[in-house]
Amino acid sequence: MRANSPVVVGRDEEIGLLSSALDAARRRSGRALFLVGEAGIGKSRLVGECAYRAYGLGMPVLRGRAGSTGLVVPFRPLVEALSSHFRAAGTPTDPELVPYHPALARLVPEWRSGTSSGYSETVVELAEALLRLLSVLGRDGGCVMLLEDLHDCDTETVAVVEYVIDNLADLPVLLLGTLRPEPGAALDLVRSAEQRHTAAVTELRGLGDAEVRALTGACLDTPPERIPEALQQRLVERAAGNPYLVEVLLDDLLDTGRLRRTEDGWETAEQPDGTLPSRILRSWSHRLDRMDEPVRDLLLTAATLGSQFSVPVLQTVTGLEDRALFTHLRSAVETGVIAPDGAAPDRYTFRHALTAEALVSSLAPAERAALARRAATAVERSGEPLDEDRRQLVASLELAAGNRAGAARQFAEAGRRMLASGSHGSAVVLLERSLSLAAEADLAAVTESLAVARAEGGDLDGALALADSLPPVPARSEAAVRRGDAHIKIAWVAVMAERAADTARQIASARALFGPEPSPAHDASLTVVDGHLSLLPGEERRDPVVVERAAREAAETAEAEGLPVVACQAWQLLALLSRERGFDAADACLERMLTLSTEHALPLWRVEALVRLGVNGFMRTGDAGRLHSARAAAAELGSLLLAQTVDGLLAMNAVMCARWDEAEEITGRSVEASARIGNHGAHRYLLLAGAAAAAHRGRRREKDRALAAFRRAGGEQSALVPLQLGFCGALGALLDEDRPRALADLDASLAWEHDHPSYYYLSGRYGLRPLLRVLAGEAAPGEYEAVAGTSGAALAWNRQFLELAVAVLLGREGDRTGAERRMAAFHTRSAAFPVARHLGLRLVAEAAFADGWGEPVVWLRTAEEYFYAAGVQPAASACRAVLRQAGVSVTQRRGGRDRIPSSLRTNGVTPREYEVFVLLPERPGNQQIAQRLSISPRTVEKHLASLLSKTGRANRTALCEFAAECVTDQP
Structure with a gap:
């Protein structure tokens, strides 16, 4: 008989805690619990008990275990957990999850496309996608994710678990993890979560x-x-x-x-x-002695491979044919020592991690080393390609055999492959292992790779410290070329993080290593990074012509040298530099970037090109069609970071076009998610879009709250300050009828841009500010012409205000025809921007009254109608006040006004006059109208006279015909 307890003993308190957590998850109160204890203390028994109770409550259960083979396999417990559920239940088909399929495809094989996208989603993107998946699975009654042996898991999994822990509140999810109290990333995470009160930790004691x-x-x-x-x-x-x-x-x-x-x-x-x-060493030694020799040898070899092992690898090492191999495996299973691994059909696992350790420990040290050496040699000579898993296995076997240098080389190569695939955290772990084992001759190369892995994984400070610790190498040597490549990669990370000093230092180090005449490829790479450095805030502005010429040469060289990524970086730089000459030139650069990224299967760079083309398109015309296409491409790629960036742009476009519901929907879905995953740039932009939406609707308190959140997110230390002051602040001030404050905000924005040159063109300096200065009579001679000649003046949003400025100037000069022609252009350009359109009409009406041109009465009534309906009372009241000052009758605001067609409302038709108007198609007499409306015939006569004047009809017959047309057109 086997001595296995059918019940859990001595864990009543822990089981009560689990039951409470399950109930909380069902009430949408997410919890994270961790069981910490030595091997064999009963963690897995409690996990099994939790799973049993969850199944009884009808909750989906996802259960995975980290491998204890010593291999670094990114996301293994998460893959196993999702597979354990979807294998039986099938993958969910909820539309809500469709945008997350590309990211989740790394964990869910059923969502993988036939070909790889080539994009490695970040850990935070994957973590957010997993959180959404768990939310969907648990929305009807909660769900449970069980992750065992986290002490053996990879750093990527630890990062995902940390993200999930920190964002479980209000979600129907219970996360239960187990780990040993061994120093490492998992234990650090658990202790930190306990201190932050985002997780509960229970340390399992021994039984009394x-x-x-x-x-x-x-x-x-x-x-x-x-x-x-x-x-x-x-x-x-x-x-x-x-x-x-x-x-x-x-x-x-x-x-x-x-x-x-x-x-x-x-x-x-x-x-x-x-x-x-x-312990159990002697027990297992006794049990081995009683087994058949082939089965004993098989188990010892398997234990050398780890507590979980692959059948193909075991067959490679033992050399057994299929029949003999599976016969011995069945015998080993019957003894209760091993069991099939439910996560993979070609894998087996020891009953407990201690079992494998005990079996290996039962061998003499020399015998263990010899067995490991034979296994490593067999795997290397098998003819099978050494993928990351096999290479790590060989490294572990080499280490067990005492070959530290050989193990270091294998770990280093596995780490570099992980780095190339985008698994930066795992790459760091493997390269650190290699560094601790490497021979003196290999230390520098491993350190260089580790520095790059740290930089690309987000630890730029750690990367810089490693780079600084490297010993000098002879310039222009092979080692110098390798070292210089590492400096360039670190420099690119630094420049994207806007760390100018660190970027410059890495560039200088690389140039010193390459010597005065670097290869064309290296020179191109350095030029591109240096060009981006020149655009950072606070950097001394170089001659843009020189920078652009160098960037263009770098792009051509990169294409000729077969460096498509460097070429895309160069064309991206050229697009920014070319904006100063116009957006056609910038778009041409981006189109080349798009072509290159498509030809060379660089999906991330392709989406970057689409996003930038989309931004240029909507700024030039107000049309966001291409930006929507870029958003779809980012979602298909699985890049939540890029998708959120585009969401911010789409939200701002919706604000410009007064599509308030769309702006609210976009910010609602992305503001919190962008904060969770640390996409700080997109988060700030989305917050500013929300603030701008409130400002453009005249909602001052709502705007102030949104700007407070923007400031808390670091917005006032970002490059968005001009948009905050101009696009948001100045527009809000004008809708509050506070022109001095609007001009002060615009002046502050201009001053900020003078000290921090940027490529944001909606700050007001290219449109709204010149208009206000013209209206105030403060514009210096030639000021308008200087602005109108810039590329920023070509944007649709800015152009509409410049058309108004020119119309006012022409009106002052007595050129009524020219002024009205400019107003016609304004009406065309402002059609997509309702708030700006009506604000512009309100702003220029007074100048038109004063100089005797245009139709200021119609403009003011149109603007008043719009602002009244939008609830922007200061602007609506100002329109009525200007009309009164001009001696024009002002519409009384009373019930029934909403029924009046817009064309009549803007001409000042009142609700009472409209009641008369709708009767005219029947051509009644004044007496009949008076009787039907219970008013006097004289009042009817006054209303008819007013209607003739306001509609411009020559006589009563024409007015009746016009009324018949209007009333027929009404729904």
Whole structure:
């Protein structure tokens, strides 16, 4: 018989905690719990109990385990957890998850397309996608994710778990993890989460004497009081309260006959020497001796490969044919030592991690080393390609065989491959292992790779420290070329992080290594990074012509040298520089970037090109069609970071076009998510879009709250300050009828841009500010012409205000025809921007009254109508005040006004006049109208006279015909 307890003993408190957490998850109160304890203490039993109770409540259960083979396999427990559920339940088809399929495809094989996208999603993108998936799975009654042996998992999984922990509140999810109290990233995470009160941690203690007796009784199906005292004492002394060791020791006693059932209960024989160790080494040695030799050898070899092992690798090492191999595997399974691994059909796992350790420890050191050496040689010579997993296995075997240098080389190569695939955290772990083992001659190369991995993984400070620690190498040597490449990669990360000093230092280091005449490829790479450096805030502005010429040469060289990524970086730089000459030139650069990225299958750079083309398109015309296409491409790629960046742009476009519901929907779905995943640039832009939406609707308190959130997110230390002051602040001030404040904001924006040159063109300096200065009579001679000649003046948003400025100037000069022609152009350009359109009409009306041109009465009535309907009372009241000052009758605001067609409302038709108007198609007399409306005939006559004047009709007959047309057109 096997000594396994069918019940969990001594864990009532922990089971109560799990039950409470399950109930909380069902109430949408997410929890994270961690069980910490030594091997065999009962963590997996509690996980199984949790799964059993969750199944009983109808909750989806996802269960995965980190491998204890020593291999670094990114996201292995997460892949296993999702597979454990979807294998039976099928993958969810919720439309809500469609945008996350590309990111989740790394964990869910069913969502993988036939070909790789070539894009490696970031850990935070994957973590956010997993959080959304868990939310969907649990929305009807909660769900449970069980992750075991986190002490053995990769750093990417630790990062995902940390993200999930920090964002479980208000979600129907229970995360339960187990780990040993061993120093490492997982334990650090758990302790940190406990301190932040985002997770609960329970350390499992050993069982007490009474609990050991109860466990023994459960294993032997015997009342605890009938357990022999000698047996009880032996188990208490040697198992140290560890449930697994209790069961293994019982197994050994049963197998050897020293514990046997009798008619009166159980009888135990005396231990000959009383020296059975408290651990299980001797127990397993005894069990191995009783096994058939082929099965024993198979198990020892398998244990050398780790507590989980692959059948193909085991066959490679043992050289056994299929029939013999599977015969021995079946025998080993029957002994209860190993079992098939449910996560993969070609893998087996030892019953417990301690089992594999004990089997290997039962060998003499020389025998262990020889076995590991044979296994490493067999794997290397198998003819199978050494992928990351096999290479790590070979490295571990080399280390077990005592070949530290050989292990270091294998770990380094596996780390570099992980780095190339985008698994930066795993790359760092493997390269650090290599660094600790490498021979003196290999240390520099490994350190260089590790520095790049740290930089690209987000630890720029760590990368810089490593780069600084490298010993000098001769310039222009092979080692110098390799070192210079590392400096360039670190420099690119630094310039994208806007760390100018660090970028410059890395560039200088690379140039010193390459010498005065670097290769064309290296020169192009350095030129591109240096060009981007020149655009950073605070950097001394270089001659743009010189920078652009160098960037163009770098782009041509990169294409000729077969460096498509460098070429895309160069064309991106050229697009920014070319904006000063116009957006056609910038678009041409981006189109080339798009072509290159498509030809060379660089999906991330392709989407970058689409996004930038989309931005240029909507700024030039107000049309966001191409930007929507870029958003779809980013979602298809699985890049949440890029998708959120585009969401910010789309939200701002919706604000410009007064599509308030769309702007609110976009910011609502992306503001919190962008904050969670640390996409700070997109988060700030989305917050500013929300603030701008409030400002453009005249909602001052809402705007102030949004700007406070923008400031808390670091907005006032970002390049968005001009947009905050101009696009948001100045527009809001004008809708509040506070022109001095609007001009002050625009002046502050201009001053900021003078000290921090930027490529944001909606700050007001190219349109709104010149208009206000013209209206105030403060524009210096030639000021308008200087602005109108810039590329920023060509944008649709800015052009509409410049058309108004020119119309005012022409009106002052008495050129009524020219002024009205400019107003016609304004009407065309402003059609897509309702708020700006009506604000512009309100702003220029007074100048038109003063100089005698245009249709200021119609403009003011149109603007008043719009602002009144939009609830922007200061602007609406100002329009009515200007009309009164001009001696024009002002519409009374009373019930029924909403029924009046817009064309009549803007001409000042009142609700009472409209009541008369809708009767005119029947051509009634004044008396009939008076009777139907209960008013006097004289009042009817006054209303008709007013209608003739406001509609411009020559006589009553024409007015009746016009009324018939208007009333027929009404729904």
